[in-house]
Amino acid sequence: xxxxxxxxxxxxxxxxxxxxxxxxxxxxxxxxxxxxxxxxxxxxxxxxxxxxxxxxxxxxxxxxxxxxxxxxxxxxxxxxxxxxxxxxxxxxxxxxxxxxxxxxxxxxxxxxxxxxxxxxxxxxxxxxxxxxxxxxxxxxxxxxxxxxxxxxxxxxxxxxxxxxxxxxxxxxxxxxxxxxxxxxxxxxxxxxxxxxxxxxxxxxxxxxxxxxxxxxxxxxxxxxxxxxxxxxxxxxxxxxxxxxxxxxxxxxxxxxxxxxxxxxxxxxxxxxxxxxxxxxxxxxxxxxxxxxxxxxxxxxxxxxxxxxxxxxxxxxxxxxxxxxxxxxxxxxxxxxxxxxxxxxxxxxxxxxxxxxxxxxxxxx
Amino acid sequence: xxxxxxxxxxxxxxxxxxxxxxxxxxxxxxxxxxxxxxxxxxxxxxxxxxxxxxxxxxxxxxxxxxxxxxxxxxxxxxxxxxxxxxxxxxxxxxxxxxxxxxxxxxxxxxxxxxxxxxxxxxxxxxxxxxxxxxxxxxxxxxxxxxxxxxxxxxxxxxxxxxxxxxxxxxxxxxxxxxxxxxxxxxxxxxxxxxxxxxxxxxxxxxxxxxxxxxxxxxxxxxxxxxxxxxxxxxxxxxxxxxxxxxxxxxxxxxxxxxxxxxxxxxxxxxxxxxxxxxxxxxxxxxxxxxxxxxxxxxxxxxxxxxxxxxxxxxxxxxxxxxxxxxxxxxxx
Numbered sequence: 001x002x003x004x005x006x007x008x009x010x011x012x013x014x015x016x017x018x019x020x021x022x023x024x025x026x027x028x029x030x031x032x033x034x035x036x037x038x039x040x041x042x043x044x045x046x047x048x049x050x051x052x053x054x055x056x057x058x059x060x061x062x063x064x065x066x067x068x069x070x071x072x073x074x075x076x077x078x079x080x081x082x083x084x085x086x087x088x089x090x091x092x093x094x095x096x097x098x099x100x101x102x103x104x105x106x107x108x109x110x111x112x113x114x115x116x117x118x119x120x121x122x123x124x125x126x127x128x129x130x131x132x133x134x135x136x137x138x139x140x141x142x143x144x145x146x147x148x149x150x151x152x153x154x155x156x157x158x159x160x161x162x163x164x165x166x167x168x169x170x171x172x173x174x175x176x177x178x179x180x181x182x183x184x185x186x187x188x189x190x191x192x193x194x195x196x197x198x199x200x201x202x203x204x205x206x207x208x209x210x211x212x213x214x215x216x217x218x219x220x221x222x223x224x225x226x227x228x229x230x231x232x233x234x235x236x237x238x239x240x241x242x243x244x245x246x247x248x249x250x251x252x253x254x255x256x257x258x259x260x261x262x263x264x265x266x267x268x269x270x271x272x273x274x275x276x277x278x279x280x281x282x283x284x285x286x287x288x289x290x291x292x293x294x295x296x297x298x299x300x301x302x303x304x305x306x307x308x309x310x311x312x313x314x315x316x317x318x319x320x321x322x323x324x325x326x327x328x329x330x331x332x333x334x335x336x337x338x339x340x341x342x343x344x345x346x347x348x349x350x351x352x353x354x355x356x357x358x359x360x361x362x363x364x
Numbered sequence: 365x366x367x368x369x370x371x372x373x374x375x376x377x378x379x380x381x382x383x384x385x386x387x388x389x390x391x392x393x394x395x396x397x398x399x400x401x402x403x404x405x406x407x408x409x410x411x412x413x414x415x416x417x418x419x420x421x422x423x424x425x426x427x428x429x430x431x432x433x434x435x436x437x438x439x440x441x442x443x444x445x446x447x448x449x450x451x452x453x454x455x456x457x458x459x460x461x462x463x464x465x466x467x468x469x470x471x472x473x474x475x476x477x478x479x480x481x482x483x484x485x486x487x488x489x490x491x492x493x494x495x496x497x498x499x500x501x502x503x504x505x506x507x508x509x510x511x512x513x514x515x516x517x518x519x520x521x522x523x524x525x526x527x528x529x530x531x532x533x534x535x536x537x538x539x540x541x542x543x544x545x546x547x548x549x550x551x552x553x554x555x556x557x558x559x560x561x562x563x564x565x566x567x568x569x570x571x572x573x574x575x576x577x578x579x580x581x582x583x584x585x586x587x588x589x590x591x592x593x594x595x596x597x598x599x600x601x602x603x604x605x606x607x608x609x610x611x612x613x614x615x616x617x618x619x620x621x622x623x624x625x626x627x628x629x630x631x632x633x634x635x636x637x638x639x640x641x642x643x644x645x646x647x648x649x650x651x652x653x654x655x656x657x658x659x660x661x662x663x664x665x666x667x668x669x670x671x672x673x674x675x676x677x678x679x680x681x682x683x684x685x686x687x688x689x690x691x692x693x694x695x696x
Contacts, residue, residue, distance in 0.1 A: 156549035160520065278551070321425050327428055
């Protein structure tokens, strides 16, 4: 079976999908009587036109990088982890415990231990579905998605009954101490003489996310464990025949996946809110699925897709702020992009493949 | 109508030219969205009333994410919007950091009363007092001596509603049975009419024949099912009597619309500080109109009005759930 050239698979298909989503979105905007050109301009200006916009875009992108990597690692083992949302919630709990109850002398130390705790909590939350899949054959899709609801209930119980400061009405923990405040991009870039918006929430955990991208790449393509994960994902009987333990790989892949999702909390809980709120993950765990799909489960692809979704989120916020476009339609626009880049992938791929094959035959 | 349309079109195109400094008010809706038939919609109604009466325009945003709270505050303040009106207690934390950065901008915080800043008008409502009154009405209307409460998300604010309601019901009938359920533990619980309907049926099977819904959009399902099953329901925040005329006993009014309208009317001359809107200030109350008049007997009305004046005078003290995070009349 002949294949398309790699550049077409990796670059052309996402671009065509994006283009189609953009055209449909423009029609939607036209349909409600707004100007699509002005809307796009507003989105691009608002998300990428200033250091303020970039600060928000990168903040969202950091979240999506973590959850996208989480989905990607599990996907390489043939496991569909839909539980990124719950794992990230529990990660937030880990960060909150570390930041609330230990008086840290410096943020860097706190960040290391908060990331560890977030990873640990996230991994622990993924461990139960992983064990059930590995030992009992309970389908991971069902169990991870159910664990999202359990996570929400656990968090709600703890926030309302345990972590909420006395007299506060908000189901949220107390604010973290000043010492664990993570430097924002503004504070990091100021010594280098680069002016960056002060109010944007992007922070040092962006670097943690980038490091995670590189580490995942090393893990998947440069270690024997990564090879085992990929082999298991491609064919379980084959992997078993080669002496790879399905239980071990399922557990390890899910633990890594859960840890990555959990570590998202260094960004949204420790970096932005600086306290644990009930709604801290806001669907980033689910967006991670789209990010991984669009990024072809490759860390670099995840990185690019995360930036794109960060742009959509921040651009959508700008639309909500300055136009009368209702927020439901902004969700529609975001959903169209997910639909085309994720679910309708084959719609673009199959005709394109045919075109390439036709050209190739003519060339012969 | 066409004039209105072209005006709206002009406003929309104006809004597209972002960043222009205009001293118009801005309104930030909470995550529930402005058409939640309840809390946020009341704010929307107040703002629309102001816009219609004065011909003024205002900016608005329906929040989609937590990170947007601070973002929206800063962007509106930087664009010169004044006052910036926020909905819901979750805005307290971002306001506590942002308000100080814009000393010339006035902020309004609905459902927030504990911040320390001199450019915020903080408006709290005594929901337990209003809930007490509708609790009395529920107990009087109930024939089975069982009344129900369906809350949205299980948070202190909703327990506060339930607690006032239970106290009112017990004031009428100390032996009354109160069935209380929360729809859920996630923000989705504010907008789940199907679950609201299921809970209503479950409470009916336990004998409840009057059910009070304090659940945002979920309450629409509660009121619908109560009407279908032939029992009474009680609406919340906005006057919801008209949703099912003759089937909704009353609605616990929380006059968010008045608070927003007055804030916009005062404009930049807005008085800041902490304001509590209870029964005395007519910030909360029960709704009586043509739709529920046949349901409210004169005995009921005089008893409730009597309690109302006693609460205002201090003869009746309705315990607040916040005081010690527990309720004397109901356990959760």
